[in-house]
Amino acid sequence: MKSDVLGFCFGVRRAVEMIENELKDNGPLCTLGAIVHNTHVVSSLSDEGGQLVHSLDEVPENGAVAITAHGAGEEIYKEIKRRNLRLIDTTCPIVRRAQETAATMVKDGFFVLLYGEKDHPEVKGILSWTRGKGEATMSSDVAVPSEARRIAVISQTTKKRELFAEFAQQITGQYASKLEEIRIIDTTCPETGRRYQAARELAHAVEALFVVGSHSSANTRKLAETCSETKIPTYHIDSAYEVKGKWLTGVSRAGVTAGASTPDYIINEVVSRLEGLT
Ligand code: SF4
Incomplete structure (x- = not known):
């Protein structure tokens, strides 16, 4: 059985399609970071001329670069702009909204507290739009600069909404009496919540769960963690080749879900392999 919500989210699907169209219409380009945290997709885009780079210094003069x-x-x-490079901007509209929220809050005099992982590229990007008037943290035990009178609490888009709500509540408890205003803006992505919910529902109907996606993909690892919490045996696999026959001993119904960075064809290969083994 497949989960009702799995594989590429709309933001990733949109980004991959934009890159594929660009490669077809205008030729080779560089992507600043992996367009998707999936080795199969990165390698297939690279075969078509989409070179992965980690710095603008690696982009040829007058070349094209994708965000x-x-x-x-x-x-x-x-x-x-300064280097006069052609820009292909695949920023997900939901991430863009979080960036704009951060920038607007700072313009309105707020200090921004961003619930998220400091080292994640999305978090670094959002934080940059606060022009130094923001901080990323996963802990509510955070010190707000003494001069800040108003704070805005926002979230990395892929964080669970319940955890963000808990964080915002703790911040409010800690600072409500010390500040003039605390504004909480939910910038989490509904796609993430829907995916977790669908995986939990699937867990009720199966005896083993397979979570498909690169081991390096944070969103797939989180999804696998959520599936494990259901106590149904859960296997995080990168592709059909990692499925072991012994995992299916005594299993009559297996469920498949996948991270937001996993392409459809990898999911379908896993489903075919499982069908062949059961
Ligand atoms: S998970 Fe949500 S915010 Fe992130 S790329 Fe997908 S749609 Fe956009």
């Missing part, structure tokens, strides 16, 4: 669905900081846009 990924995770978005980028203000300084990257400025540098692309």
